[in-house]
Amino acid sequence: xxxxxxxxxxxxxxxxxxxxxxxxxxxxxxxxxxxxxxxxxxxxxxxxxxxxxxxxxxxxxxxxxxxxxxxxxxxxxxxxxxxxxxxxxxxxxxxxxxxxxxxxxxxxxxxxxxxxxxxxxxxxxxxxxxxxxxxxxxxxxxxxxxxxxxxxxxxxxxxxxxxxxxxxxxxxxxxxxxx
Numbered sequence: 001x002x003x004x005x006x007x008x009x010x011x012x013x014x015x016x017x018x019x020x021x022x023x024x025x026x027x028x029x030x031x032x033x034x035x036x037x038x039x040x041x042x043x044x045x046x047x048x049x050x051x052x053x054x055x056x057x058x059x060x061x062x063x064x065x066x067x068x069x070x071x072x073x074x075x076x077x078x079x080x081x082x083x084x085x086x087x088x089x090x091x092x093x094x095x096x097x098x099x100x101x102x103x104x105x106x107x108x109x110x111x112x113x114x115x116x117x118x119x120x121x122x123x124x125x126x127x128x129x130x131x132x133x134x135x136x137x138x139x140x141x142x143x144x145x146x147x148x149x150x151x152x153x154x155x156x157x158x159x160x161x162x163x164x165x166x167x168x169x170x171x172x173x174x175x176x177x178x179x
């Protein structure tokens with residue numbers, strides 16, 4: 001018996017003792033996922049969410065397992081459900097939805113989700129950076145520059161200054177090419 005099987009047996013034993021402990025289900029899900037048993041892991045993450053819908057990792061791990069199975073729409077629904085069940089962490093779920101839409105090449109939907117995340121957590125640099133990178137990727141450099149300037153107002157770090165400088169250089173290069 002390997003370490004993962006030992007963990008699985010232990011969490012199953014704990015669940016028999018405390019069937020309503022969300023953490024036991026969550027950890028069993030992680031062990032099952034580690035073993036490659038994704039469908040079973042998803043079931044355990046679902047039980048954890050049912051028992052405690054306010055812990056973001058439960059939703060995240062379920063959605064990530066679904067993504068490993070290329071079940072994108074189901075992963076999006078996990079986050080929609082999470083927004084309803086755990087509204088105080090809705091900013092996280094909108095951000096993760098944005099990442100999924102971006103992976104699917106649905107850039108406008110991704111931008112909408114990033115905007116929702118930013119609206120709910122306006123000082124979170126990661127959300128704005130994700131939006132900026134996507135705007136750059138879609139060659140919307142003027143919009144990316146505006147977002148970078150807004151980002152620098154809340155987080156004037158050297159990384160964000162450099163991000164703005166990179167966008168400015170791309171804009172200059174774009175204008176030089178157009179001339």
